[in-house]
Amino acid sequence: MPVVSLIKEDGLLAGAVIRDLETGSEHQVRARAVINATGVFSDGVRKLDEADAKSVVAASQGSHVVLPKAFLPGNSAIMVPHTPDGRVMFAVPWHDHVVVGTTDIGVDDVSLEPVPMDEEIGFILTNAAKYLTKAPSRSDVLSVYAGLRPLVKVGDAKSTAALSRDHTIHVDDSGLLTIAGGKWTTYRHMAEDCVDHAITLGRLDEKPCATRTLHIHGYREEIEDLGHLGVYGSDATEIKAIAALDASLAAPLDPSLPYIGAEVVWAAREEMARTVDDILSRRTRALFLNAKAAQRMIEPVAALLARELGRDDTWKREQIASASALAAMYVVPVNDNPN
Secondary structure, rough: EEEEOOOOOOOOEEEEEEEEOOOOOOOEEOOOEEEEOOEEEEEEEEHOOOOOOOOEEEEEEEEEEEEEEEHOOOOOOOEEEOOOOOOOEEEEEEEEOOOOOOOEOOOOOOOOOOOHHHHHHHHHHHHHOOOOOOOOHHHHHEEEEEEEEEOOOOOOOOHHHHHOOOOOEEEEEOEEEEEEEOOOOHHHHHHHHHHHHHHHOOOOOOOOOOOOOOOOOOOOOOOOOHHHHHHHHHHHHHHHHHHHHHHHHEEEEEOOOEEEEHHHHHHHHOOOOOOOHHHHHHOOOOOHHHHHHHHHHHHHHHHHHHHHHOOOOOHHHHHHHHHHHHHOOOOOOOOOOOO
């Protein structure tokens, strides 16, 4: 439900209008504080508030390749402090695979689905070859993906690599509170800082922040006995119960990945999954781990999701087409270049 406009009263923000993409209906959501935490899309939201708002975000693309675990056996990661472009490079064990990255390229085109550039893939493979058990080729890559960093503009910096990864909070005259920059590793500190500002801005009751000791949903002290379902924590028991009631939901959706049908059912019932893309990209990591395996999973996932959501064959065909187009973007084309 994207924000399509902002509600103002006497020049101050009082909420937002959001649109339901499934029905097309729009709804007003009123609030005493409006937080713009939209990453690389922050400037777009600020321009809904003030058309000539000066940009505060510089988007930087970082790409990654995923390889079989054999390229980095064991559980230790590799961190290379200096690559030819001045960035840090890493190779990290991830869900029984290895993710290698990253790059840092300033981009003007802010997209929901950024695509790794060919030169980024070559750069990663060339540099990774110096540190992995053997030199990876394009045919070894199981998946490739890119993300966009919402770096905060500072002066006239020519390179996004020179920009700070710290977060910043900006409050517009209307009261719109924008938080940008930062990193995944500091998300709790960012949230605390942002909410503290929102409390002041919205004249809300002040309370001590609990994030330092707050367990996220699914917290479980030990997860080793849960296998790949360990990522669900305490919810793994419920997923196992779904699989126990229907043996067909206990089987892997593809032999190359551990994900089972019960996870699709759980995602639809309890995690608000609405599309095949939701399942492959966000409720599981299938598309990021092995794009071709994810392609093979599309039809069975669409069938399960259609059943759970009560969708018809037309919806299922549309989902298959949409997910197939997306998955193709994660497959590395093999060419004559050795990298």
